[in-house]
Amino acid sequence: MTPASVRIAAAQYPIEEITSFGAFEAKLTRWVYQAASQGAQLLIFPEYAAMELARLAGTHVSSDLKGSLEALQSYLGDYDAVHATLAKEHGVYILGGSAPVKLVDGGYVNRARLFAPSGASAYQQKTIMTRFEAEEWGIAPSAGLCVFDTAVGKLGITICYDVEFPLIARALAEAGAEILLAPSCTEALAGYHRVRIGCEARALENQIFAIQSPTVGDAPWLAGLETNVGAAGAYAPPDMRFCAEGTMARGTLNAAQWVFADLDLQALARIREDGEVLNARNWALQPGAAPLLPAKTVKLT
Numbered sequence: 001m002t003p004a005s006v007r008i009a010a011a012q013y014p015i016e017e018i019t020s021f022g023a024f025e026a027k028l029t030r031w032v033y034q035a036a037s038q039g040a041q042l043l044i045f046p047e048y049a050a051m052e053l054a055r056l057a058g059t060h061v062s063s064d065l066k067g068s069l070e071a072l073q074s075y076l077g078d079y080d081a082v083h084a085t086l087a088k089e090h091g092v093y094i095l096g097g098s099a100p101v102k103l104v105d106g107g108y109v110n111r112a113r114l115f116a117p118s119g120a121s122a123y124q125q126k127t128i129m130t131r132f133e134a135e136e137w138g139i140a141p142s143a144g145l146c147v148f149d150t151a152v153g154k155l156g157i158t159i160c161y162d163v164e165f166p167l168i169a170r171a172l173a174e175a176g177a178e179i180l181l182a183p184s185c186t187e188a189l190a191g192y193h194r195v196r197i198g199c200e201a202r203a204l205e206n207q208i209f210a211i212q213s214p215t216v217g218d219a220p221w222l223a224g225l226e227t228n229v230g231a232a233g234a235y236a237p238p239d240m241r242f243c244a245e246g247t248m249a250r251g252t253l254n255a256a257q258w259v260f261a262d263l264d265l266q267a268l269a270r271i272r273e274d275g276e277v278l279n280a281r282n283w284a285l286q287p288g289a290a291p292l293l294p295a296k297t298v299k300l301t
Helices: 021-036 049-057 065-090 131-137 160-164 166-174 189-206 265-274 279-285
Strands: 005-014 042-044 093-095 099-102 108-115 121-125 146-150 153-157 179-184 209-218 233-235 247-250 257-264 296-299
Touching (some): 005 233, 005 265, 021 042, 021 049, 021 257, 042 179, 049 065, 065 099, 065 108, 065 121, 065 131, 108 153, 121 146, 160 166, 166 179, 166 189, 179 189, 189 209, 189 279, 233 257, 247 257, 257 265
Parallel strands (some): 005 042, 005 209, 146 296, 153 179
Antiparallel strands (some): 005 257, 108 121, 209 233, 233 247
């Protein structure tokens, strides 16, 4: 059953120079506690937040593009375990910061894992790579979209660049997604705004919520994430009877902070049925609109 509402917390997460896994665990514990203590039920961390751990191997490794990817792999098991423990301890859902994950064939994918209060987890991988990911990091695109059926609503995940492509979000919306999570990592203001505008457009087109969570701060010791620019935001379909401006909440640019929003899922359902406009229903009326490949539904409680 869809809940009446859900309180989300989107992190403007600072990439910091952490020199022990214990220090990282303490940092993440503080962040989760801060959000959960303010009533958040769904916490979103940004794209590539896991790369912070590459510093544990030393700056001579973290400052090397390929070396940092390889070094990160040895920490991912513990990284996931900490998220799972905190989700269970606080009774919240956590979208952990995504990570480049090495596959058995030696290639890498960009994977974001969603943790449930039960300790269970599932993941979504990035579909379309930016030029930097494809040409410099060598991270491969992934096929397969999931809608996560949870106690806080039906969630879709579009990792950063993915939210700039309408058909990805549309496939998730047609599979029932009510909330679109868009963890991001951008080094320039233009990149941040591309993701933000993508969130706003996807919320409008599909009459769903879209939540952006970015990395922030300078990290000259970390190849690929030397500069991080952005602001977290929660976006809704503009409707005078619901959210006229479409922007429910937005953080201070580049500040380390949580951004909170209360998402009324029942109101969302009402405007999809009887809103001022019916963008979601009228999608198929566009010239050239065609059935999309279905997204898989994953139960995660």
